[in-house]
Amino acid sequence: MRIAGAMLIACCVLQGCTRPVAAPATEHEGASPATAASVSSPVFPIGADIFYPAGPGERFATLDRSGTLARERRSRSTVGDLGTWTVTIDEGPMKDGGGDYALHTRLTLSSDERGILLHELYNAKRDSTAVFSPALRLMPAEIRLDAPQHASSASVRIVEGDPKRPTIRTGKATATMSLAAGANEAVASTRLRMTTGPAIIDRVAVLHLVWRDQWTVAREDREFAVRVGPIAIESDSLVATPE
Numbered sequence: 001m002r003i004a005g006a007m008l009i010a011c012c013v014l015q016g017c018t019r020p021v022a023a024p025a026t027e028h029e030g031a032s033p034a035t036a037a038s039v040s041s042p043v044f045p046i047g048a049d050i051f052y053p054a055g056p057g058e059r060f061a062t063l064d065r066s067g068t069l070a071r072e073r074r075s076r077s078t079v080g081d082l083g084t085w086t087v088t089i090d091e092g093p094m095k096d097g098g099g100d101y102a103l104h105t106r107l108t109l110s111s112d113e114r115g116i117l118l119h120e121l122y123n124a125k126r127d128s129t130a131v132f133s134p135a136l137r138l139m140p141a142e143i144r145l146d147a148p149q150h151a152s153s154a155s156v157r158i159v160e161g162d163p164k165r166p167t168i169r170t171g172k173a174t175a176t177m178s179l180a181a182g183a184n185e186a187v188a189s190t191r192l193r194m195t196t197g198p199a200i201i202d203r204v205a206v207l208h209l210v211w212r213d214q215w216t217v218a219r220e221d222r223e224f225a226v227r228v229g230p231i232a233i234e235s236d237s238l239v240a241t242p243e
Helices: 002-011
Strands: 058-063 070-078 084-092 103-114 114-122 128-140 150-160 166-180 185-196 199-209 215-228 231-242
Touching: 084 128, 128 166, 128 185
Parallel strands: none
Antiparallel strands: 058 070, 058 231, 070 084, 084 103, 103 114, 114 128, 128 150, 150 166, 166 185, 185 199, 199 215, 215 231
16 A cells, blocks of 8 residues: 555645636636637747746646546645645535545646756655655646657655654656647647656556646546556546536
8 A cells, every 4th residue: 555655645746727707807717728819829848837826826727536426626836935825625525515525636846947846745645755856846837849858757756654753765757748649739748757667657647638728627537557567556547527
């Protein structure tokens, strides 16, 4: 179950992309893909801050796990004195009124002229924290069609369980990202891989973007897997649709 705990850490790192990719006038308003008319050509490159903006702010998405629905709430903090901000991900049942959300994951991020960095990831279910050293670069500042696939790596240290007698694992984390485009649409593919001992933990996210005066994420396909050698010991998949 320790390996499964590491997988759960990796599962949500790139879920920050599940949102409209242009800031709306208010937190719960924005251009609707169904009503916005395209009056301009798609704009490239796409800025990384579109995928991982700082707050304050709050976004929601519907999660579909093979017909089982849930609701995701993503809260973003303002940038602190050290230049970092947090993204807190809660998950709850699909019903009006809210109030039943439970903490799922919390990411600590920062940005510089080269892109978005992941410093730390807390997983509430396993009470485990992954710390990246140096901070793992999730994506470049600008995502270009003609650029080679982005790739970066860092050491990772995962601390789980009782603070007095924690389980500690160390390993390597890598992040990759590429972008492809057609007429008024684009697909951003991301992968986070964490290797700790014999376990390889993969998180793949494929984001389908549409252009209607601005880039909007219409759907995100997420795939999770944990393998020990050739054997897959845990896997999961879902579709996230921004609300």
